[in-house]
Amino acid sequence: MAYRETPAVRRRLDAARDRLVAEATDVVAEVGWAGASVTAVAAAAGMSAGSVYQHFSSKAALAVEVFRRAxxxxxxxxxxxxxxxxxxxxERLAHGVEVFARRAMERRGLAYALLAAPADPAVGAERLEYRRRYRALFAEVVREGVAxxxxxxxxxxxxxxxxxGAIGEILVDPLVxxxxxxxxxxAELRALSLRCAGASPAPA
Amino acid sequence: MAYRETPAVRRRLDAARDRLVAEATDVVAEVGWAGASVTAVAAAAGMSAGSVYQHFSSKAALAVEVFRRAxxxxxxxxxxxxxxxxxxxxERLAHGVEVFARRAMERRGLAYALLAAPADPAVGAERLEYRRRYRALFAEVVREGVAxxxxxxxxxxxxxxxxxGAIGEILVDPLVxxxxxxxxxxAELRALSLRCAGASPAPA
DNA sequence: GTCTATAGAATGATAGAC
DNA sequence: GTCTATCATTCTATAGAC
Structure with missing residues (x-):
């Protein structure tokens, strides 16, 4: 009888892929892009190095997926x-900056990997794309504020x-x-963001 | 008699290396890191691809040198x-931002390559280092301003x-x-930088 | 019986130790 | 400079799903 993929198999494969990406994200957060070898990532996800290539055509493709999800x-x-x-x-701008900064500081290693760490050019390209998205979000709230x-x-x-640019750069270096x-x-980041946008002194 | 490098040879080698880096910089400015193949760069510098490796141990090492010089x-x-x-x-801060922006816009392709374009991780590491230097310069003038x-x-x-971060990000995207x-x-960049630093409305 | 996913070993390239 | 370890990727044989 011919082999045909069943829903159960599909689910299992998808789950394995998800787990791989999730574990790879943790590895990257801990040891950075450079330290996240295919072997290490595969081990973390409980699979062999070879099996990684059932899910991604290359290490770079996996890295891009890790970046995109996070x-x-x-x-x-x-x-x-x-x-x-x-x-x-x-107020929304100030709050957004606060939330973003807190989340970055909670997962410092991941934030560094996403924002600034030297990475494969494929990840670099993705960074540009996501920065565009951040900009679109900020632009909208600034537009509303001006209006x-x-x-x-x-x-x-x-x-x-x-x-x-400012928020990314500030959160990168010492990440105290x-x-x-x-x-x-x-607090400094919040104040600075409001100054950047030209908000009067210090609301609340 | 054993071969020993004479000063004349040294000079010729150094000149060739300089020329290689300069031409590579132009190539990168025109076609980006991805397009700057060793072959293309070597051709621009009037040497064979193999000769590039007389001066640099790898393509990445040449890229790093291009980045550092520029x-x-x-x-x-x-x-x-x-x-x-x-x-x-x-005033010095405002002027510095203006000069930096004008120079970036004059050599847009190079500015993009240096500031944001996806690049080899070795270049990425160098980027972090040079951003640290920009920060040190700005920090000093801000400190003086506060004092x-x-x-x-x-x-x-x-x-x-x-x-x-702000200046880099602004100069990157459309680069109108x-x-x-x-x-x-x-003008916008200048005004924004002053707002960021908290300078009162608009000096001159 | 036929096809696939997987582990694990082979390969080729690179980098670091010595 | 040579040797070794490690890496990404490919190959191969098997266990398991259909």
């Missing part, structure tokens, strides 16, 4: 806060790019350890 | 303007990171073409 989550969370977070546009008269006239696209300094960093 | 020039120029440009710290009472109290390191829009971009 970054996609962040874009989604940020988008929700900026759009539906409640409050006026400036509401809460922010001075400005090119929202440029301010959005500045916010994206003591959780006391973390709160200070969030 | 970025080093920018760091130097920016440093000079920020430190010795004349005027108070805020002079021209800027509000702030963590200069964080503001410097924000400026570095019409030279009219270019002037507008410079």
């Amino acid at each position: 970054s996609g989550r962040e874009v989604e969370v940020l988008g929700e806060v900026l759009r539906d977070g409640g409050g006026d546009p400036v 509401a008269g809460l922010l001075p006239e400005q090119d929202p696209g440029i301010t959005a790019a500045a916010l994206t 350890d003591p959780s006391d300094a973390a709160e200070r960093l969030v | 970025s080093g020039r920018e760091v130097e120029v920016l440093g000079e303007v920020l430190r010795d440009g004349g005027g108070d710290p805020v 002079a009472g021209l800027l509000p109290e702030q963590d200069p390191g964080i503001t410097a990171a924000a400026l570095t 073409d019409p030279s009219d829009a270019a002037e507008r971009l410079v």
